Amino acid sequence: MKNIKDYNIEELKKEFTKIGEKSFRAEQVFRWIYKEKVQSFDDMTNLSLELREKLKKNYTMCIYKILKKQVASDGTIKYLFDVLDGNAIETVLMKYHHGYSLCVSSQIGCKMGCKFCASTGIAFARNLTSGEIVEQLLAVERDENIKISNVVFMGIGEPLDNYDNVVNAIRIINNPKGINIGARHISVSTSGIVPKIYQLADENIQCTLSISLHATTDDTRSKMMPVNNRYNIEELIKACKDYIARTNRRVSFEYALAKNNNDNLDDAKRLVELLHGMLAHVNLIPINKIENGKFDKSSNENILKFRDYLNAHGIIATVRRELGSDIDAACGQLRRKNLSEVE
Numbered sequence: 001m002k003n004i005k006d007y008n009i010e011e012l013k014k015e016f017t018k019i020g021e022k023s024f025r026a027e028q029v030f031r032w033i034y035k036e037k038v039q040s041f042d043d044m045t046n047l048s049l050e051l052r053e054k055l056k057k058n059y060t061m062c063i064y065k066i067l068k069k070q071v072a073s074d075g076t077i078k079y080l081f082d083v084l085d086g087n088a089i090e091t092v093l094m095k096y097h098h099g100y101s102l103c104v105s106s107q108i109g110c111k112m113g114c115k116f117c118a119s120t121g122i123a124f125a126r127n128l129t130s131g132e133i134v135e136q137l138l139a140v141e142r143d144e145n146i147k148i149s150n151v152v153f154m155g156i157g158e159p160l161d162n163y164d165n166v167v168n169a170i171r172i173i174n175n176p177k178g179i180n181i182g183a184r185h186i187s188v189s190t191s192g193i194v195p196k197i198y199q200l201a202d203e204n205i206q207c208t209l210s211i212s213l214h215a216t217t218d219d220t221r222s223k224m225m226p227v228n229n230r231y232n233i234e235e236l237i238k239a240c241k242d243y244i245a246r247t248n249r250r251v252s253f254e255y256a257l258a259k260n261n262n263d264n265l266d267d268a269k270r271l272v273e274l275l276h277g278m279l280a281h282v283n284l285i286p287i288n289k290i291e292n293g294k295f296d297k298s299s300n301e302n303i304l305k306f307r308d309y310l311n312a313h314g315i316i317a318t319v320r321r322e323l324g325s326d327i328d329a330a331c332g333q334l335r336r337k338n339l340s341e342v343e
């Protein structure tokens with residue numbers, strides 16, 4: 001059966017025309033799902049009983065079940081959802097003073113193989129569909145009875161390796177007739193799939209692009225992130241400059257600091273040269289050590305020195321507050337769990 005949440009509003013209208021329904025019915029259904037947040041076609045009371053039956057027969061509402069919910073001491077919540085085919089995904093809710101931010105997964109597993117990330121080493125199962133991405137948001141809003149204000153594609157998976165579904169999910173989340181989260185409040189984080197960055201700039205969505213840079217030389221970056229062997233730093237920065245020029249949006253660079261690996265002042269100096277003159281922001285993250293990982297966290301002192309060097313040389317840099325580390329929900333700690341592991 002088709003997932004009704006896989007359709008953006010234009011596609012849903014076309015689909016309704018195909019099944020012999022008026023397109024305004026599609027708008028009504030869209031509203032029920034994303035504004036009223038109903039969980040069944042039966043609750044869509046302005047549709048005829050006949051239409052409700054037809055929808056029930058042909059589409060699923062894709063309502064996730066919570067397999068596990070962990071609350072960290074700082075209020076961060078990690079969800080493990082049953083995606084209804086035997087697989088499970090993780091989604092993290094973070095509370096900031098400016099609102100709720102949701103970190104969503106885009107794939108079940110990840111193919112990128114970054115050496116410092118807990119999602120590496122688990123077999124890639126499949127892409128999530130648009131509806132499966134969107135349902136993470138609805139399921140959390142239902143569970144906590146809140147309105148999410150920011151969405152970041154920083155959970156499990158490489159969003160640009162599931163490009164079409166991610167872009168479509170953004171269109172659904174962004175639509176004023178539905179969830180209505182502004183594109184500027186949606187961030188897509190990538191390990192650096194260069195051709196897809198050019199493509200994203202063409203979509204005219206205005207979302208924030210976040211680049212997992214993590215190093216300033218190809219040698220170091222390739223040792224951390226195999227994707228660098230395909231698209232090196234120079235090509236990556238060129239694509240970012242193009243993104244900025246065409247979208248007029250500031251690009252965010254993630255830089256996870258690992259002791260004696262990428263955290264000395266020579267790195268900071270090279271980073272300043274790389275980003276010189278760009279509309280950019282650097283997010284410094286103390287790297288989270290994963291099980292058997294070879295990268296250790298930089299000292300706080302080093303992290304602050306690194307930040308201060310960047311700021312003193314015209315690059316805006318902040319140190320990301322670590323949220324949810326006591327429940328393995330901080331950056332890069334998410335990993336797909338088998339259902340059998342869940343008690």
Ligand code: SAH
Pocket residue numbers: 112114116117118153154155156157158159189190191192210211212254256285286287288289290331332333
């Ligand atoms: N595949 C995408 C998005 C998922 S990872 C990407 O690579 O950007 C989200 C962010 O967490 C990325 O910046 C990633 O590099 C970072 N990350 C992964 N493992 C980490 C770790 N152990 N410590 C700190 N950050 C990590």
